[in-house]
Structure formats: C-alpha cells, structure tokens
Amino acid sequence: MAADGQLTRIRIGSAPDSWGVWFADDPGQVPWQVFLDEVAAAGYEWIELGPHGYLPSDPHRLRAELAGRGLRVSAGTVFTALHRDDPGTWEAAWAHVAEVAGHAQAVGAGHLVMIPAFWRDDRTGEVLEDSTLSPAQWRILADRTERLSRRVREEYGLRVVLHPHADTHVDSEENVVRLLDSTDPDLVSLCLDTGHYAYCGGDSVQLIETYGERIGYLHLKQVDPAVLAEVHERRLPFGPAVGMGVMCEPPRGVPALEPVLQAAQSLGVDLFAIVEQDMYPCPPEQPLPIAQRTRKFLRSCGA
Structure with a gap:
C-alpha cells in the first residue's frame, strides 16, 4: 500500500450482476x-460486459455509449465445459469463446473471465x-484450459x-489448488471471487499469499454467514441461495x-477488482443505493 494508504x-469496477442481471434477455432485469447510467452515477469507471448479448452487440455503438458515461470495459465472461470429452x-466451446472474446477485444477489454460448467442446475x-x-x-480440464488460454x-x-465458482468442479481450496498445480502458470491465472471462495470454505487472503503469481483478477463479494449456514444445511443450489440473500452488501x-x-x-501488479453482488432477481430500485454505498466503503479502504 502507498504511504498515504491508497491501493x-x-x-x-462493477458488473451487471450487481444490478440483478444474469441473462442476456430477461424482462425482469x-x-x-439503466445499468450503464447507474453504474456511472455510483462512481465506477470500469465495468464487465456481463452475459453476452445484454449490452449492445455492435461494438461501435457500445463504445459510444460507454464513452458518453466515462466508462471502460475490463472483461467479458464465458461459461465453458472443458472437462467433457x-x-x-471443444469446437462448441471455442465457437462461443471466440464470439465473446472478439466482442470484448473490440470494446477495449483486456481479460476474459472463464467460469466452469455447473454440475447441478443453479436454479432448479x-x-x-x-x-x-x-x-x-x-x-x-487442465489441458483444455491451457489450450483455450493460449x-x-x-x-x-x-x-x-478462470473463475472458481459455487456448484462447479472448481470451487473449494482443494479443487482450486489442484487445477493450479496441474496447469502452466504462464497460461492459467485465476479470477479470485472472494464471495464464491468463502461460500466454498476458502480463505482469499491465504490464497493470494500462497499463489500470488496466479492471481490475475479479483471479484469483490461477500457472503452472509447465517444464510450460508442454512444453504449448506439444506444443500441448496446457488440460485436459490442468491435469492435468499447469501451474497450481501459489504461490509x-x-x-x-x-x-x-x-x-x-x-x-505489486495492477489488478482489476470488480464488485459483483449477486442479486437475482431484485427490484429495479435496489441496486443503485447499494452500489453507491459499496463504492464509498471501498474508497474508505483506499481503493
């Protein structure tokens, strides 16, 4: 940290997740x-693209919409099932990845967040x-993750x-470390999501201190311990857990x-730290005040 306490x-940055957006097209979102207007009003300068197709697919139009609000793009997001033989x-996965990566590149992103496939439906x-x-x-999984990254x-x-995620095969400390130890550090880095890692029992600080060279990106998120205990007791999937408020407003x-x-x-490296408070579904008036308070809180942390 700098001498003045600044990170x-x-x-x-923030992301469509924090505005209750999980799908490209959902009338309840x-x-x-509105997302672009409000994320800028909350004081953020960086965003992720969210589900492919939610924001305008024409890169010229999207760049203009972003520039008019003083926003820039840090990353796009893909879901993959690379462990399936x-x-x-592979061909289907690459076709999807290429489409999203091409769009992300065209609007100035430098990263592609890759989420493994769910082993159970996150809603049902x-x-x-x-x-x-x-x-x-x-x-x-290790071989194809390297191949795709390259x-x-x-x-x-x-x-x-790569984004460790609840209800996927790359979730707990054991599984995250297994993937890291099985892949080339030059090719495979993590998007460490603090909420998902805590949801699955991991310690984010310990992971950063132990595998710092593999941390390429952050998602800032918190879980409510009381809700999480009920989720684990009832063995609920991730979607209903989010609906119960398992991901909560920091701090x-x-x-x-x-x-x-x-x-x-x-x-000692530049890192994006993107706020993602999963809130699906949520009333349309809920995200902006939370986003404003969260940005104020992060400023108090020096960020």
Whole structure:
C-alpha cells in the first residue's frame, strides 16, 4: 500500500450482476441503459460486459455509449465445459469463446473471465453430472484450459482468468489448488471471487499469499454467514441461495475486504477488482443505493 494508504495497484469496477442481471434477455432485469447510467452515477469507471448479448452487440455503438458515461470495459465472461470429452465439445466451446472474446477485444477489454460448467442446475437444483471429476476429467480440464488460454491470447490478445465458482468442479481450496498445480502458470491465472471462495470454505487472503503469481483478477463479494449456514444445511443450489440473500452488501459479510485488497496490493501488479453482488432477481430500485454505498466503503479502504 502507498504511504498515504491508497491501493494504487487496484482498479475498482462493477458488473451487471450487481444490478440483478444474469441473462442476456430477461424482462425482469433492468434495461442495459439503466445499468450503464447507474453504474456511472455510483462512481465506477470500469465495468464487465456481463452475459453476452445484454449490452449492445455492435461494438461501435457500445463504445459510444460507454464513452458518453466515462466508462471502460475490463472483461467479458464465458461459461465453458472443458472437462467433457464428448464429440464436438471443444469446437462448441471455442465457437462461443471466440464470439465473446472478439466482442470484448473490440470494446477495449483486456481479460476474459472463464467460469466452469455447473454440475447441478443453479436454479432448479437438478443434478446434471457427478460433482466430483475423475482423474481423467481433471487432465482434460487442465489441458483444455491451457489450450483455450493460449489461443485466446494469441488470437484476441486477452488474458483468460478462470473463475472458481459455487456448484462447479472448481470451487473449494482443494479443487482450486489442484487445477493450479496441474496447469502452466504462464497460461492459467485465476479470477479470485472472494464471495464464491468463502461460500466454498476458502480463505482469499491465504490464497493470494500462497499463489500470488496466479492471481490475475479479483471479484469483490461477500457472503452472509447465517444464510450460508442454512444453504449448506439444506444443500441448496446457488440460485436459490442468491435469492435468499447469501451474497450481501459489504461490509456486512465475509470475508473482510480490507485485508484482501491489502494482500492484492502487496503483489505489486495492477489488478482489476470488480464488485459483483449477486442479486437475482431484485427490484429495479435496489441496486443503485447499494452500489453507491459499496463504492464509498471501498474508497474508505483506499481503493
């Protein structure tokens, strides 16, 4: 941290998640114009694109909309199922990744956040496959994650950051470390989401201190411990857990974000730290006041 207490290496932003946006097209979500207006009004300068197709798909139009509000893009997001060895899986995954990466590059992003496939439906709880990967599936996941990261970097100039996520196979400390230890540090970095990692029992500060060279991006999020305990007791999927308020407004939950940000600052590299408070669904008037308070809180932390 700088002598004046400022986190000079941390670039704060927010994302459509914090406005209750999970899908490209959902009449219950706020219109994209409202999201852009309000994220700028809350004091953020950086955003993620959110679900592909939510923001305008024409990069010229989107760049103009962003510039008019003083906003820039840090990353796009993709969901992948790279551990599956079914015919056509890689080709389908790459077609989707290439579409999102091309759009992200065209609007000035430098990162692509990659989220592994869910092993159970995040809304209904339907079990889609085994929650544990076999050794062969781990090898496939590691190999294809490296392959995808290399190709995205070579063809689009973006850095892929893998996002450990609840109800996926890359969730807990054990599974995150297994993936890191199985992949090339030059190719595979993490988007450490503090909320998801706490949701799955991990310690974000410890991960940063132990695997600092693998931390390429941050999502700032907190969980409500009381709600999380009920979620685990009832074995609820992620979607209903969000509906119960498991992801809460900072600084009301865990982990404490100040030590996370300080640990990230100590790495001595520039990092995006994007606020993502999952709130799906939520009333349209709810996100802006929370976003304003959260930005004020993060300023008090030096960010």
